[in-house]
Amino acid sequence: MVAFLGSTGYGLFGLYSNALQQPPTTATPEEASVDQQLAAKERGYELVLEREPENRVALEGLVDIRLQMQDTQGAIAPLERLVELHPQEAGYKVKLAELKQQVDKL
Numbered sequence: 001m002v003a004f005l006g007s008t009g010y011g012l013f014g015l016y017s018n019a020l021q022q023p024p025t026t027a028t029p030e031e032a033s034v035d036q037q038l039a040a041k042e043r044g045y046e047l048v049l050e051r052e053p054e055n056r057v058a059l060e061g062l063v064d065i066r067l068q069m070q071d072t073q074g075a076i077a078p079l080e081r082l083v084e085l086h087p088q089e090a091g092y093k094v095k096l097a098e099l100k101q102q103v104d105k106l
Contacts (some may be wrong), residue, residue, distance in 0.1 A: 063095075
């Protein structure tokens with residue numbers, strides 16, 4: 001019994017000590033990973049909007065993702081749609097005006 005517990009303990013000790021000494025091998029270049037994640041999210045929102053063109057959450061998400069991707073021009077169209085669907089929301093109008101000014105400066 002003592003031999004069994006001793007060998008098991010020694011094996012577990014070796015396993016954990018190796019895990020602590022080796023750096024994780026799952027690291028990928030951060031920029032490529034972030035860009036891929038943003039592109040995947042963008043595509044997901046686009047798919048939702050194909051089925052539900054008036055989906056507020058998907059429109060807002062698409063605007064946010066495109067702004068994170070620094071695609072100001074691409075963020076304007078879904079934001080214009082939000083202004084059409086929800087004219088009472090002043091925040092949409094303000095953001096749209098800001099984005100249009102940024103595009104005009106370029």
